[in-house]
Amino acid sequence: MHILVLSGGLSHERDVSLRSGRRLANSLREVLPDSVISESDVTAETLQVISMDKPDCVIPVIHGAVGEDGSLRNVLESLGIPFVGSSAQAARLAFDKGVANSLVPQENVPRFVVLPQSFFRELGANSVIDAVVSDLTFPLVVKPLTGGSALGVTFCLTRDDIPSAMVAAFGYDDHVMIQQAVTGTELAITVVERGDEAAALPPVEIVPVRGMYDYHARYTAGHTEFFTPARLTASDTQHVTDFAVSVHKVLGLRDISRTDLILDAEGNIWFIEVNVAPGMTETSLVPMAISAAGLSVGQVFGELALAATRR
Amino acid sequence: MSEQVGSRLDPWVDSYAQRAQGLTASAIRALFAVASRPEVVSLAGGMPYVQALDTEIFADIAARVIREQGTTALQYGSGQGDVVLREQILDIAAEVGVKSHADDVIITVGSQMGLDLVTKVFCDPGDTVLVESPSYVGALGVFRSFQCNVVHVEMDDQGLNPDALKHALATHRNVKMIYTIPSFHNPAGLTQSQQRRDEILAIAQENGVLVLEDDPYSLLGFEGEIPQAIRARDDHGVIYLGSFSKIIASGLRVGYVIAPHGAREKIVLAAESATLCPSNFSQLTISRYLAEQPWREQIKTFREIYQDRRDSLLESMQALMPAGTTWTIPSGGFYSWVTLPAGLDATNMLPRAISELVAYVPGTGFYADGQGAQSLRLSYCYPDPERIREGVRRLASVIEKEIDLIATFGVSSPNPTAPTTFNPFTNLG
Numbered sequence: 046m047h048i049l050v051l052s053g054g055l056s057h058e059r060d061v062s063l064r065s066g067r068r069l070a071n072s073l074r075e076v077l078p079d080s081v082i083s084e085s086d087v088t089a090e091t092l093q094v095i096s097m098d099k100p101d102c103v104i105p106v107i108h109g110a111v112g113e114d115g116s117l118r119n120v121l122e123s124l125g126i127p128f129v130g131s132s133a134q135a136a137r138l139a140f141d142k143g144v145a146n147s148l149v150p151q152e153n154v155p156r157f158v159v160l161p162q163s164f165f166r167e168l169g170a171n172s173v174i175d176a177v178v179s180d181l182t183f184p185l186v187v188k189p190l191t192g193g194s195a196l197g198v199t200f201c202l203t204r205d206d207i208p209s210a211m212v213a214a215f216g217y218d219d220h221v222m223i224q225q226a227v228t229g230t231e232l233a234i235t236v237v238e239r240g241d242e243a244a245a246l247p248p249v250e251i252v253p254v255r256g257m258y259d260y261h262a263r264y265t266a267g268h269t270e271f272f273t274p275a276r277l278t279a280s281d282t283q284h285v286t287d288f289a290v291s292v293h294k295v296l297g298l299r300d301i302s303r304t305d306l307i308l309d310a311e312g313n314i315w316f317i318e319v320n321v322a323p324g325m326t327e328t329s330l331v332p333m334a335i336s337a338a339g340l341s342v343g344q345v346f347g348e349l350a351l352a353a354t355r356r
Numbered sequence: 357m358s359e360q361v362g363s364r365l366d367p368w369v370d371s372y373a374q375r376a377q378g379l380t381a382s383a384i385r386a387l388f389a390v391a392s393r394p395e396v397v398s399l400a401g402g403m404p405y406v407q408a409l410d411t412e413i414f415a416d417i418a419a420r421v422i423r424e425q426g427t428t429a430l431q432y433g434s435g436q437g438d439v440v441l442r443e444q445i446l447d448i449a450a451e452v453g454v455k456s457h458a459d460d461v462i463i464t465v466g467s468q469m470g471l472d473l474v475t476k477v478f479c480d481p482g483d484t485v486l487v488e489s490p491s492y493v494g495a496l497g498v499f500r501s502f503q504c505n506v507v508h509v510e511m512d513d514q515g516l517n518p519d520a521l522k523h524a525l526a527t528h529r530n531v532k533m534i535y536t537i538p539s540f541h542n543p544a545g546l547t548q549s550q551q552r553r554d555e556i557l558a559i560a561q562e563n564g565v566l567v568l569e570d571d572p573y574s575l576l577g578f579e580g581e582i583p584q585a586i587r588a589r590d591d592h593g594v595i596y597l598g599s600f601s602k603i604i605a606s607g608l609r610v611g612y613v614i615a616p617h618g619a620r621e622k623i624v625l626a627a628e629s630a631t632l633c634p635s636n637f638s639q640l641t642i643s644r645y646l647a648e649q650p651w652r653e654q655i656k657t658f659r660e661i662y663q664d665r666r667d668s669l670l671e672s673m674q675a676l677m678p679a680g681t682t683w684t685i686p687s688g689g690f691y692s693w694v695t696l697p698a699g700l701d702a703t704n705m706l707p708r709a710i711s712e713l714v715a716y717v718p719g720t721g722f723y724a725d726g727q728g729a730q731s732l733r734l735s736y737c738y739p740d741p742e743r744i745r746e747g748v749r750r751l752a753s754v755i756e757k758e759i760d761l762i763a764t765f766g767v768s769s770p771n772p773t774a775p776t777t778f779n780p781f782t783n784l785g
Contacts, residue, residue, distance in 0.1 A: 055396075057707055060389035088393075162761065170765045196383055197707065208765035215761055216707040252362065264381035267369030270362035328365055 046080040048073060048350050049100035051117070053086035056109025057217060058194050061264065065325035066106045068332075069346060076343035087111060095126060102350040103128040106322055109192050113322050114140045127353040129346065131321040135297040139319045142190055142222050146316065149292050153306075153316045156181055157224035159190055162215050174207050177223055184226040187211060189218035193320060195259045200226060229309035231258060232275055234289035235323070235334040236302050237345060238352075243293050245286035246334035250275035266328055273337040281308060288314050300349045303331055375481075375501050384718065387706055391715035397747030399669075399734040400715040402542065402690045404606050408661055413649060414605070414641065421640045433636040435628035437463025437612070441643040445598065445612050448646075452574050453588030454596055456614050462623050463634045467572055467599040467611030470623075471498045473630065474533075474568055474595055474613065477622045479504050483532045486524050488516050490693070490722030490731070492542045492570065495535055499724070505530075506724035515541060515548035518555040525563045533568045534560050539583045540573035540689025543722050543733035547577075547687055553586045561593055572599040572611075575655050577688035578663040592616045600642055602690075603655050608638040662690065668741035669734060672748035678756050683734075690737040693719075695730055696755060699762045702732040705754060714750035 052066025
């Protein structure tokens with residue numbers, strides 16, 4: 046079997062994606078010594094390479110736009126190239142945090158609004174902010190509508206923090222999401238389809254050593270403490286894993302996804318986002334969950350690649 | 357619930373030295389991964405335009421080095437460096453008025469290693485180093501790694517300001533060094549006049565403080581005479597750092613330190629501790645190149661290329677940059693220092709610039725104390741003039757959008773992803 050791992054691209058998360066791609070490809074080589082595992086950046090030549098080499102399966106590990114917004118998956122579908130992961134349509138739904146937050150059960154979604162930059166210009170930023178915050182309770186979180194790795198995300202404790210947070214978020218996207226911040230146990234739950242069933246792997250609990258789980262805390266080993274499986278009661282574990290599987294199904298996701306959520310002190314689940322091309326770096330959450338399940342990254346993605354070729 | 361032990365993914369997390377605490381992942385640094393893509397006009401990295409070199413010449417020299425001096429090239433060598441190359445370096449140093457002896461020259465793995473060694477030899481944790489405002493990001497990284505107290509001293513249009521230097525010396529204790537880049541400053545693009553150099557040297561001498569002179573660009577001036585080094589006026593009070601990276605080839609990683617006798621002895625011993633010896637192969641390659649090739653002609657070629665690119669940058673900025681944007685006019689070297697309109701933050705603007713396929717280095721990287729948010733460094737050394745024009749066009753558009761954003765919200769943004777340390781040269785490929 047020839048598997049092509051695509052990573053990189055031009056998104057703000059290119060660096061993370063390249064590292065994810067290298068790690069995934071090496072893991073596949075360990076478990077599939079007889080297969081050809083190639084790697085490629087996403088460039089103007091990518092589609093030509095795919096057309097010429099005709100890999101049996103593509104694994105897109107591109108974070109951010111192109112990789113997660115459905116566009117690359119759309120083209121792969123058009124070319125009839127099997128690939129691991131969600132369809133273009135499902136990826137599009139998951140990529141837009143506003144859409145994803147609208148599709149999951151609303152009792153699990155912190156209150157939010159999504160607004161474009163032009164809206165603030167047209168109606169006056171202060172008026173819009175005043176209107177928005179009148180219906181929300183601080184602290185709030187301001188984030189770009191798309192993208193990951195906490196880039197452009199700011200926690201706002203007061204009204205005065207909002208304008209500068211907007212400027213930071215609009216650096217990454219022309220829409221922002223302003224959402225009620227939720228406190229509790231931060232969890233990442235990987236859902237994998239092995240065989241016919243989507244099943245959750247052990248939840249990963251995230252405890253930043255200091256401050257928030259920002260880019261720095263995500264990618265500097267030692268700056269966050271992870272508990273895998275999460276320190277949850279059996280019923281809470283069942284509760285959150287069921288929820289992640291339901292998100293996977295509601296959004297029509299395929300093969301693998303990672304749902305990020307917060308479990309508050311009252312046992313309520315708060316959906317944050319779902320990723321269709323989750324990070325696979327040394328400090329990423331999905332490899333931890335896979336390992337805690339007694340599996341290897343190469344094994345899981347090798348199975349998913351084989352399943353993709355049979356679709 | 358059980359007393360489960362978590363993992364921090366690094367068993368040594370509590371064992372690192374204090375000086376390593378700032379060595380962490382940075383979103384800004386990660387953004388530079390995109391800058392290496394051909395779609396992006398990178399005005400970020402200070403990469404010499406090595407395409408102007410005749411690589412066949414280097415292929416021939418490298419082959420002969422191995423064929424004729426193979427057992428030397430492939431063996432350990434002197435910790436101080438090859439004596440023939442040290443003699444040749446004296447010819448280059450003479451171009452900037454530095455007269456020395458080969459015994460006082462130490463070959464290093466780029467002048468960056470020289471910076472590291474001099475700091476190691478002179479500075480204890482807490483010692484103060486006075487640097488220009490802004491200063492070279494690689495030097496700041498070295499000073500931080502030795503836990504120095506870095507104090508920025510104001511510059512004016514002639515570089516380091518003497519009154520500000522006097523004030524800094526009067527108000528800070530344990531000042532061990534004045535670190536300066538007198539010619540075609542990185543990142544400011546400024547050059548000290550001869551009078552200014554004399555003033556700075558006099559102040560250093562009066563206060564008994566060493567001058568660490570970093571001089572990689574002085575042969576890359578576009579007009580007038582080659583600026584004469586501060587060390588040309590004082591063999592004992594100035595340690596001079598030179599480099600082949602900008603005038604021949606950065607990939608060979610050969611630089612040098614010229615130091616007074618006592619310091620030289622310690623620097624050689626420190627160099628041996630760090631690397632045992634610099635690469636014989638690189639040294640012999642450079643040495644043959646200097647002996648056999650018209651290197652002054654090659655430097656002239658580089659000068660012409662860089663001047664053309666500098667002109668392209670300045671003309672494009674003049675034509676396209678939004679009102680309120682200002683920049684320095686370099687008379688040599690690689691860089692112009694751009695100050696954005698009030699309220700803009702170059703670090704926060706970088707993601708938008710990357711989205712628009714243009715890269716620069718935010719100004720905060722050139723300060724140890726968080727200044728520089730409103731500034732950025734543009735390098736014109738690598739892209740051709742047409743790409744530079746396109747890069748400036750994109751950047752001007754980004755700045756205009758940022759002005760609009762700031763006007764909409766009435767503020768500049770905070771800097772949630774500000775790097776604690778980052779080196780813009782590392783990730784540029």
